[in-house]
Amino acid sequence: MTTENGTILKVAHLKKYFPVRQGLLQRLSGYVKAVDDVSFEIREGETLGLVGESGCGKTTTARAILQLDPPTAGSVQLKEQELVGQAPRTLRALRTQMQIIFQNPYSSLNPRMTIGRILTEPMLVHGIATDRKDAEARAVDLLQRVGLSPYFVNRFPAEFSGGQRQRVGIARALSLNPYFVVCDEPISSLDVSIQAQIVNLLRRLQREMNLTFLFISHDLSMVRYISDRTAVMYLGKIVESGESSTVLSKPLHPYTQALWSAAPIADPELEERRERIILTGDVPSPLNPPEGCNFSTRCPRAMPICHEGEPEFRELAPGHWAACYLY
Numbered sequence: 001m002t003t004e005n006g007t008i009l010k011v012a013h014l015k016k017y018f019p020v021r022q023g024l025l026q027r028l029s030g031y032v033k034a035v036d037d038v039s040f041e042i043r044e045g046e047t048l049g050l051v052g053e054s055g056c057g058k059t060t061t062a063r064a065i066l067q068l069d070p071p072t073a074g075s076v077q078l079k080e081q082e083l084v085g086q087a088p089r090t091l092r093a094l095r096t097q098m099q100i101i102f103q104n105p106y107s108s109l110n111p112r113m114t115i116g117r118i119l120t121e122p123m124l125v126h127g128i129a130t131d132r133k134d135a136e137a138r139a140v141d142l143l144q145r146v147g148l149s150p151y152f153v154n155r156f157p158a159e160f161s162g163g164q165r166q167r168v169g170i171a172r173a174l175s176l177n178p179y180f181v182v183c184d185e186p187i188s189s190l191d192v193s194i195q196a197q198i199v200n201l202l203r204r205l206q207r208e209m210n211l212t213f214l215f216i217s218h219d220l221s222m223v224r225y226i227s228d229r230t231a232v233m234y235l236g237k238i239v240e241s242g243e244s245s246t247v248l249s250k251p252l253h254p255y256t257q258a259l260w261s262a263a264p265i266a267d268p269e270l271e272e273r274r275e276r277i278i279l280t281g282d283v284p285s286p287l288n289p290p291e292g293c294n295f296s297t298r299c300p301r302a303m304p305i306c307h308e309g310e311p312e313f314r315e316l317a318p319g320h321w322a323a324c325y326l327y
């Protein structure tokens with residue numbers, strides 16, 4: 001069952017603040033606003049790309065959505081079922097519907113477990129498989145779906161390459177029959193030659209299993225390739241969102257423009273012609289964000305008003321949203 005307009009995930013005003021304590025008495029001195037009032041929706045079968053530099057809050061957003069780290073405030077609805085504030089028992093049942101593929105396939109698989117056990121254990125714990133035999137048959141099917149030999153069930157993660165381990169990580173995420181999957185930088189630790197294979201595998205599995213993805217990455221070219229829509233994050237906030245083809249070819253927000261100007265392009269002629277925007281300064285500390293627009297300390301187009309108040313996140317063209325005083 002999906003909602004009337006086909007929405008699978010609805011995130012509204014999500015916040016994740018981490019308290020900062022100082023001194024001998026560990027007095028509260030402030031909050032790191034890692035995720036600060038983030039809202040978006042993802043429709044059934046769609047991929048939303050979430051991009052931004054490392055430390056901008058992408059992974060914290062994903063962990064708060066999945067309730068791996070409970071949010072400070074806001075709402076997360078999976079097919080209209082509120083996740084925030086649910087009892088652990090309810091969340092445990094809902095976890096089969098939402099899964100995550102981790103960035104690092106080396107640390108995310110238990111080295112002491114065979115691939116067969118890695119895949120069958122969750123199915124047995126969550127009652128997805130009726131018995132061990134059923135779980136083993138499902139594990140073999142999953143291995144084949146992700147392009148691995150069924151004979152790998154008796155082998156250990158250390159015997160595999162990075163790409164093969166990530167395929168196992170994908171099979172494990174799918175072992176509970178989820179319909180919503182967070183792909184958290186799933187290719188960034190892999191060789192470039194393997195990255196396209198894994199992304200194409202994810203696209204095929206999405207079609208075959210009707211999956212809905214939140215695809216987190218700092219690689220704009222990859223996000224443009226895999227995502228239907230893109231949201232750009234800076235210092236805990238979404239600063240621009242819309243159809244990927246629009247956001248990443250005609251970006252409106254100066255931050256997206258700078259990110260896109262630095263992304264590698266396969267076409268050497270285009271690469272030669274395009275103008276590079278070099279951002280100066282470091283990303284400010286989320287403990288002490290700038291006054292006004294949070295990009296104002298690095299923005300090449302900043303105006304006096306940008307330091308005064310926060311620009312509203314507005315729909316500037318149908319489906320294309322940005323928070324910037326230039327428009």
Ligand code: SF4
Nearest residue numbers: 293296299306324325
């Ligand atoms: Fe730059 Fe001002 Fe727009 Fe912020 S509001 S992105 S500082 S122009």
